Amino acid sequence: xxxxxxxxxxxxxxxxxxxIHLLNGSEEETKRRKELESWLYNNPVFRQDDRYQISREEVxxxxxxxxxxxxxxCRRKNIKFDSLDFARLNISTLEELPFFLHVIMFIPTIRGxxxxxxxxxxxxxxxxxxxxxxxxxxxxxHGTFLRGLETKATYDVSSREFIVNSPTITSMKWxxxxxxxxxxYAVIAAQLYTKGKCYGIHMFIVQLRSLxxxxxxxxxxxxxxxxxxxxxxxxxxxxxxxxxxxxxENMLMRYAKACDYIPPVNPKINYGTMTSIRVDLVKxxxxxxxxxxxxxxxxxxxxxxxxxxxxxxxxVLDYITQQFKLFPQIATAIAFHFAGDYMHxxxxxxxxxxxxxxxxxxxELHGISAGLKAFTTDxxxxxxxxxxxxxxxxxxxxxSGFQRFYENWLGSATYEGENTVMYLQAARYLFKCYDNPxxxxxxxxxxxxxxxxxxxxxxxADDVSNYATLITAFEQRALSKISSTAKKLKNLxxxxxxxxxxxxxxxxxxxxxxxxxxxxxxxxxxxxxxxxLKMSSPLRQVMTAVALLYANYGxxxxxGDFLESGFMNGKQINLVRAKILQLLKEIRVNAVAIVxxxxxxxxxxxxxxxxxxxxxxxxxxxxxxLSPLNKTEVHSSYKYLRRIxxxxx
Ligand SMILES: CCCCCCCC/C=C\CCCCCC(=O)SCCNC(=O)CCNC(=O)[C@H](O)C(C)(C)COP(=O)(O)OP(=O)(O)OC[C@H]1O[C@@H](n2cnc3c(N)ncnc32)[C@H](O)[C@@H]1OP(=O)(O)O
Ligand SMILES: Cc1cc2nc3c(=O)[nH]c(=O)nc-3n(C[C@H](O)[C@H](O)[C@H](O)COP(=O)(O)OP(=O)(O)OC[C@H]3O[C@@H](n4cnc5c(N)ncnc54)[C@H](O)[C@@H]3O)c2cc1C
Numbered sequence: 062x063x064x065x066x067x068x069x070x071x072x073x074x075x076x077x078x079x080x081i082h083l084l085n086g087s088e089e090e091t092k093r094r095k096e097l098e099s100w101l102y103n104n105p106v107f108r109q110d111d112r113y114q115i116s117r118e119e120v121x122x123x124x125x126x127x128x129x130x131x132x133x134x135c136r137r138k139n140i141k142f143d144s145l146d147f148a149r150l151n152i153s154t155l156e157e158l159p160f161f162l163h164v165i166m167f168i169p170t171i172r173g174x175x176x177x178x179x180x181x182x183x184x185x186x187x188x189x190x191x192x193x194x195x196x197x198x199x200x201x202x203h204g205t206f207l208r209g210l211e212t213k214a215t216y217d218v219s220s221r222e223f224i225v226n227s228p229t230i231t232s233m234k235w236x237x238x239x240x241x242x243x244x245x246y247a248v249i250a251a252q253l254y255t256k257g258k259c260y261g262i263h264m265f266i267v268q269l270r271s272l273x274x275x276x277x278x279x280x281x282x283x284x285x286x287x288x289x290x291x292x293x294x295x296x297x298x299x300x301x302x303x304x305x306x307x308x309x310e311n312m313l314m315r316y317a318k319a320c321d322y323i324p325p326v327n328p329k330i331n332y333g334t335m336t337s338i339r340v341d342l343v344k345x346x347x348x349x350x351x352x353x354x355x356x357x358x359x360x361x362x363x364x365x366x367x368x369x370x371x372x373x374x375x376x377v378l379d380y381i382t383q384q385f386k387l388f389p390q391i392a393t394a395i396a397f398h399f400a401g402d403y404m405h406x407x408x409x410x411x412x413x414x415x416x417x418x419x420x421x422x423x424x425e426l427h428g429i430s431a432g433l434k435a436f437t438t439d440x441x442x443x444x445x446x447x448x449x450x451x452x453x454x455x456x457x458x459x460x461s462g463f464q465r466f467y468e469n470w471l472g473s474a475t476y477e478g479e480n481t482v483m484y485l486q487a488a489r490y491l492f493k494c495y496d497n498p499x500x501x502x503x504x505x506x507x508x509x510x511x512x513x514x515x516x517x518x519x520x521x522a523d524d525v526s527n528y529a530t531l532i533t534a535f536e537q538r539a540l541s542k543i544s545s546t547a548k549k550l551k552n553l554x555x556x557x558x559x560x561x562x563x564x565x566x567x568x569x570x571x572x573x574x575x576x577x578x579x580x581x582x583x584x585x586x587x588x589x590x591x592x593x594l595k596m597s598s599p600l601r602q603v604m605t606a607v608a609l610l611y612a613n614y615g616x617x618x619x620x621g622d623f624l625e626s627g628f629m630n631g632k633q634i635n636l637v638r639a640k641i642l643q644l645l646k647e648i649r650v651n652a653v654a655i656v657x658x659x660x661x662x663x664x665x666x667x668x669x670x671x672x673x674x675x676x677x678x679x680x681x682x683x684x685x686x687l688s689p690l691n692k693t694e695v696h697s698s699y700k701y702l703r704r705i706x707x708x709x710x
Contacts, residue, residue, distance in 0.1 A: 065376055066675035069362050073654035075599040080658035098153045102664040106130045109667050113459045114689050117293055124294030128158045157295045160193055162238035167194030170248045170334045174264055174313040194246035195239045202231025205482045207262050214265050216255035216319050221309040225267055227301045234300040241285030241298030245270035260322050264313040280305040291468030327420045336427055338477045339434035340408045344401025346437035349470045350444045351394035355656040356462055356671030357387050357448035362653050363675040384645040386451045390444045391655055392611035396583050397437050399590040425502050428490025435480035436579035438473040455670055460684040462668025488575035495543055504582055507536050519633045525640045528588040531612040535581035541626030542577045546570040584612050603651050610644040613637045
């Protein structure tokens with residue numbers, strides 16, 4: 062164990078194990094998670110030490126080998142794909158496996174939108190992996206605008222079949238995970254046509270490849286879309302269908318019927334699978350940022366560089382600027398942990414209502430999940446990059462561990478709903494509630510009360526240590542943004558602009574409003590969650606400091622908003638900044654212990670900088686020696702070098 066990390070751990074003022082159990086939910090949950098991880102990490106198939114020395118094809122092949130191991134493990138241990146245990150195992154692999162979409166979207170779409178008869182037929186095949194499916198919605202020409210999708214499913218009454226067709230090149234399905242080479246089925250989003258009329262997007266089960274030899278079926282043109290930023294294990298694919306016929310029974314008809322068309326009670330019920338992934342992404346944002354913070358904090362405690370006082374080369378974690386970069390990332394990871402818990406609670410509640418036939422809450426769930434998905438993924442992507450940059454040159458090495466998970470996470474600003482679009486969707490719901498405050502859900506209850514101008518009676522740094530005053534500050538900031546934007550929308554329509562054009566004209570202000578609302582929700586949920594949790598006073602002291610840092614840092618980061626709202630003045634902003642410096646100092650002694658409480662196994666982080674023992678330099682050198690260029694002392698390309706050296710300029 063590197064001496065600096067040992068010393069850091071000895072200085073901690075709270076019990077790390079207590080925080081590990083609190084973040085996991087309980088001691089039993091911690092034990093279960095570690096047991097599941099051990100099953101993976103002790104299996105050499107899940108190794109990744111040579112991850113950046115193998116080709117895309119080898120990466121994909123490894124992905125299938127891992128899939129086989131994971132499936133065999135689940136079968137041996139009787140772990141179901143829709144279980145929390147599987148979700149934990151999946152996160153522990155920390156890369157998307159080729160059959161990932163089968164589990165997170167293909168099966169859930171059938172389960173959520175299939176009739177009882179369709180579920181009886183398809184779920185056993187899918188859960189036993191007799192068929193492997195993906196969720197094929199996005200097309201070359203459209204990903205966001207689902208009503209603009211071009212794939213057609215035309216009902217042929219005479220044969221009781223649907224003819225599924227990609228009429229144009231832009232209608233080709235493009236991006237679905239596992240589509241290129243892995244899956245032999247897909248749930249296809251297509252415009253339903255029957256008796257010459259279009260009834261909008263519905264979901265259809267289509268077989269793509271033979272179950273005997275995996276060759277594409279007649280009318281199916283299919284393949285991988287090529288290399289991307291990340292998701293290298295996943296064969297995101299393209300698919301063109303040339304009048305492929307499928308049985309009538311292959312349209313998922315829990316909520317709509319094709320023959321003598323019966324529409325769904327709410328057409329957006331077909332979008333339910335996307336909502337479930339957005340809900341998961343909120344918690345994933347916390348995990349990713351916690352992992353990045355662990356690497357950066359441990360490395361910063363070991364890395365000694367330059368001098369604060371002559372003759373003393375301190376750990377870079379002693380630099381206030383380094384603390385100002387990294388401690389807010391720890392705080393954000395914990396804030397998003399509690400936001401993810403909230404999202405799952407709300408999702409489970411709405412899902413049970415939907416299964417009882419009450420669909421009214423799906424709009425609220427969409428409004429909340431779309432906004433938090435965008436806010437938490439945007440923030441965590443930026444936070445990972447802050448952590449990486451805080452590690453200097455070695456942060457730029459693949460040995461740091463950052464790239465491996467960051468390259469997948471970058472996509473979260475786009476997949477499952479491009480973030481700007483998601484923000485605007487959430488804002489659509491927010492402004493509806495602003496206009497009808499009595500219909501506002503609990504998360505927007507502050508819209509119910511008259512907007513009265515408030516002054517923040519904060520006179521000293523201690524006043525910015527109060528959860529209630531901080532929550533009120535974020536509430537007033539959001540209200541200020543929302544009410545001024547609502548006024549702008551009203552003026553635009555008052556002077557003759559139609560609602561849609563007015564919405565577009567005000568969309569930058571709308572974006573600021575929904576972001577302020579999301580930020581308010583995260584702060585409020587974070588502080589209320591801590592208030593409801595039982596913990597020892599030493600731990601509560603630490604968790605309070607971290608939560609206060611999250612809120613005060615948010616005020617400092619958006620000081621203009623708080624000043625513009627009239628709720629705060631310049632002197633109070635300076636009190637907030639003084640509070641931040643005081644909190645950085647308070648958190649410094651526990652920084653390493655807090656990231657230890659995220660409890661990442663070294664084999665999850667796979668980082669020479671963030672390993673638990675802090676033995677950074679030996680790991681970096683060991684990793685460098687793995688470089689293929691070092692297989693020989695003189696590389697085989699020397700012949701070219703020699704000509705360069707001998708050539709005359
Ligand atoms: C350590 C962990 C590491 C893990 C890291 C990796 C994790 C990886 C996870 C996943 C892997 C990646 C998988 C990616 C899969 C995909 O990307 S699948 C495709 C996703 N595509 C989308 O999300 C498309 C986005 N577009 C839309 O959702 C819609 O087109 C739209 C909502 C933007 C617009 O649709 P439109 O029909 O035009 O609606 P509007 O006319 O705007 O009306 C909106 C009304 O509809 C309601 N609504 C919309 N969506 C929903 C919904 N999902 N649920 C319920 N209601 C919805 C909305 O509330 C409006 O209602 P009102 O009319 O009453 O206001
Ligand atoms: C790694 C990865 C995996 C994926 N997996 C799948 C999958 O398994 N299945 C699947 O079906 N799809 C998948 N997708 C596709 C993904 O869902 C879409 O890319 C995503 O929905 C965004 O749609 P788009 O690409 O059409 O972007 P666009 O919507 O074209 O976005 C382009 C720009 O236009 C802006 N824009 C678009 N509409 C509006 C609007 N109304 N108002 C303001 N601005 C707007 C956006 O903000 C953005 O800046 C995946 C994508 C990635 C990157």
